[in-house]
Amino acid sequence: MPRTTIPLQGRSHDAVLEDMGSFRSHDADYKNGRTWSLVYYTGEEHTDFLKKAHNLYFSENGLNPMAFKSLKRMESEVVQMAAGMMNAPDTAVGTMTSGGTESLLMAVKAARDRARKTKPWIRRPNMVVPKTIHVAFDKAAHYFDVKPIYVDVGPDYRADVKAMEKAINRNTILIAASAPQYVHVTIDPIEELGRIAEKKKIPFHVDGCFGGFMLPWLEKLGHTLPLWDFRVPGVTSISADLHKYGYASKGASVVVYRDMSYLKHQFFISTNWPGGIYASPSMPGTRPGGPIAAAWATMQALGESGYIELAKKALDTTKKLRAGIEAIPQLKLLGEFHMTAITWAASRDDISVFAIADMMAERGWGADRQQGPESVHLTVNANNWDAVDTYLADLAECAAHVESHPELAKEGEAAMYGMMAKVPIRGLVSHSVGKVMEAMYSPDGAQPDLTKMGQGDDDGMVMKLIGKYGDQAMDVLDKLNAMRPGGRA
Numbered sequence: 001m002p003r004t005t006i007p008l009q010g011r012s013h014d015a016v017l018e019d020m021g022s023f024r025s026h027d028a029d030y031k032n033g034r035t036w037s038l039v040y041y042t043g044e045e046h047t048d049f050l051k052k053a054h055n056l057y058f059s060e061n062g063l064n065p066m067a068f069k070s071l072k073r074m075e076s077e078v079v080q081m082a083a084g085m086m087n088a089p090d091t092a093v094g095t096m097t098s099g100g101t102e103s104l105l106m107a108v109k110a111a112r113d114r115a116r117k118t119k120p121w122i123r124r125p126n127m128v129v130p131k132t133i134h135v136a137f138d139k140a141a142h143y144f145d146v147k148p149i150y151v152d153v154g155p156d157y158r159a160d161v162k163a164m165e166k167a168i169n170r171n172t173i174l175i176a177a178s179a180p181q182y183v184h185v186t187i188d189p190i191e192e193l194g195r196i197a198e199k200k201k202i203p204f205h206v207d208g209c210f211g212g213f214m215l216p217w218l219e220k221l222g223h224t225l226p227l228w229d230f231r232v233p234g235v236t237s238i239s240a241d242l243h244k245y246g247y248a249s250k251g252a253s254v255v256v257y258r259d260m261s262y263l264k265h266q267f268f269i270s271t272n273w274p275g276g277i278y279a280s281p282s283m284p285g286t287r288p289g290g291p292i293a294a295a296w297a298t299m300q301a302l303g304e305s306g307y308i309e310l311a312k313k314a315l316d317t318t319k320k321l322r323a324g325i326e327a328i329p330q331l332k333l334l335g336e337f338h339m340t341a342i343t344w345a346a347s348r349d350d351i352s353v354f355a356i357a358d359m360m361a362e363r364g365w366g367a368d369r370q371q372g373p374e375s376v377h378l379t380v381n382a383n384n385w386d387a388v389d390t391y392l393a394d395l396a397e398c399a400a401h402v403e404s405h406p407e408l409a410k411e412g413e414a415a416m417y418g419m420m421a422k423v424p425i426r427g428l429v430s431h432s433v434g435k436v437m438e439a440m441y442s443p444d445g446a447q448p449d450l451t452k453m454g455q456g457d458d459d460g461m462v463m464k465l466i467g468k469y470g471d472q473a474m475d476v477l478d479k480l481n482a483m484r485p486g487g488r489a
């Protein structure tokens, strides 16, 4: 494909906007409630308001809070409102970030730099986390050279408190857990872990990126929940995403610390740059004003009552979905009912979740496939209510069809996802995924067809296995896995 170049002559606004409109035709259609992740849509009225708030600060740059005092004011107030929502003490401080990942990166960086000051003898810092912690911790480990010690979770998918305690050693600079973790939407035992963090005097981060802006309202609605926020004394920081259940525009999260003795280690200060003294609270240099403004505006406009109303609808939708899925014999729910999200899996090992997901995707449903165990994740919002009956009817049909057609597990994307989940040597999987990334970011930026991977010269071993041996490769993997201690086909 020829390279796209900057047009020699600028084009009319209408023509450009028309192009952009047409690009979207294959994107997920989140407005009709059939997409169960990525967008937290609450309707056109709120979206229009968000756009206005965002546009008011469209050009402003939070990089220099002295230049744009209004942005600094809004960021401080967003942090304060979030801190209050999470029952933080008056000493609580924090910053806004561009999203959950950045909030988590910052929590790890702050803990690492704090340990450098308070425990200078630590040469190889580590953090103890349950295996289900968000993958951004892996990214943080990678970026900041903090070794992650992953601890198995219990059969209920909650962090194993005793095992976490055992894993802590003199080089541990942070422990972390989730409220709730994304994969099985379950809240870890924060109170018990908090006691350990206090006893061992180690910072404890709670990843509330997903639940932070939902759990407080569920609690007010009388939904039974374990304690997860700053009411737990050992908790030293919490992240919560405004661009998820905070219903703000994308690019907005907060990381809140119990007091400045933690936050100060998040900051970056450089005094020797010829350009002058440079101080920055988080990862980026330039900080777009729009997301800060839209987050502040959302919190003001919705208020507690607005959040509670949306939470109630999402909760009712979740209840209806849970009841419907429980009634489908081929399926089961995973995890506790803590959150307005659902993880469903197959009730028997011989029913392929990924084949059901493929069929659902063909019918226009978003299907967020997970591998540990094979399952599908649904983030539920008020906006999904109208789609629930059709979703359940389609799901029941697809599950029954896949049960009677087990060969579907070896076709289409199901084969690829199935293989990826089953290959025991994860380095091979990583290599193949790397090849997919290279294809996506190649000079022509093509969108790879996952079902056709393996047919190129350098698509990686796993893809090649699928391409060349198809069903047989899957059978061999099944047998290999069954032979491993505790393995299952």
Ligand SMILES: Cc1ncc(COP(=O)(O)O)c(C=O)c1O
Binding pocket: 099, 100, 101, 102, 104, 134, 136, 178, 180, 181, 182, 207, 208, 209, 210, 211, 241
């Ligand atoms: C529990 C949890 N933590 C962190 C993140 C990362 O958030 P982001 O995608 O905004 O970086 C997510 C995203 O789904 C999440 O569910």
